[in-house]
Amino acid sequence: MNLPALLIHKDKILNNTRTVSSLLKERGLSMVGVAKGVLAHPEVVKAMVEGGADGLGDSRIDNLRRLREMGYTGKTVLLRAPAPSQADLAVRYADVSLNSEPATVQALGRAARSSGKVHKVILMVDLGDLREGVLAERALAVAERMVNEEGIILEGIGTNMACYGGVEPTRGKMEELLSVKREIEEGLGLRLPTVSGGNSANLSLVMDGAMPEGITELRIGEGVLLGQEAVQRRPIPGCFRDAFIIRAEVIETSTKPSKPWGNVGQDAFGRIPFFLDLGLRKRAILALGRQDVVPDALAPVDEGITIVGASSDHLICDVQEALRDVSVGDTLDFLPQYGAVLAAATSPFVEKVVVQ
């Protein structure tokens, strides 16, 4: 195995997808499996489909193209609003896209008409997280402009929370979304079959039995990849939280002072670092860095090991209290949070290894 490596336990992702999709189905919700956290890795995607995902979503058109090229024929959902210049590609590879700009939907309409297709649009509503979406009071007017575009079907409305502003998708926010839906349906005299309530942060509401009736789908990545909801990172019962492991190799071990000596200026990333003097400590340097992972999003699997810092190519660990001897050439394993899985999956330096 080339190192560093991202170990992917496919059977755990399959189990997690089954668990989450049946939890959602019990509550009348369908599940779009979100593949962007793993660069639409074919084996992960297969596990999601086998596990019961009712469609696959990604924020990148490139990843949706990959899904088609690997033979996936189910529903594809483009999660990030396409740029107007990408309208042709969006219509080609996505059956549905999440949108908030009428001008983009016009471009999608033109692309759909010229390729003889029909493209479905979910109108995104911003309920306070301040990323994408129209404000609730503008939703009816924007929906009206989208619904008249030939080649476009306004399939429903949706929202996305807990991403930029960290605002929680509470029951109240979901009810707000449902009232926007009713306002559009009554105002335009049509039915909106889909209410796409959010991402893995919404699993909290589902687990607590507090999701209001009328929300029809969630778009789930982290929940099935890491077996946790995304507000407090509570485990989902029946899911594995160690479907991914980052493995890297030790390239230096030594006992050194814990505090740098000399005049301390900026580090490699323009920050002035701060160090506590803990005396002499045994440390290990691993061939793993910011080009491979998000170091802050890693937890060492071995007890007694802590990450003390990282640069582009080096991860520095304190191994003074490690329960085993750590030597050059040894490997250490880390449990990655979402940001580290995403970085490792998209880094050309990290080998992706599917564990059967």
Ligand SMILES: *Cc1c(COP(=O)(O)O)cnc(C)c1O
């Ligand atoms: C990434 C993304 C998701 C999936 O988020 P998870 O927290 O990984 O479930 C859902 N919706 C949108 C719009 C996204 O960009």
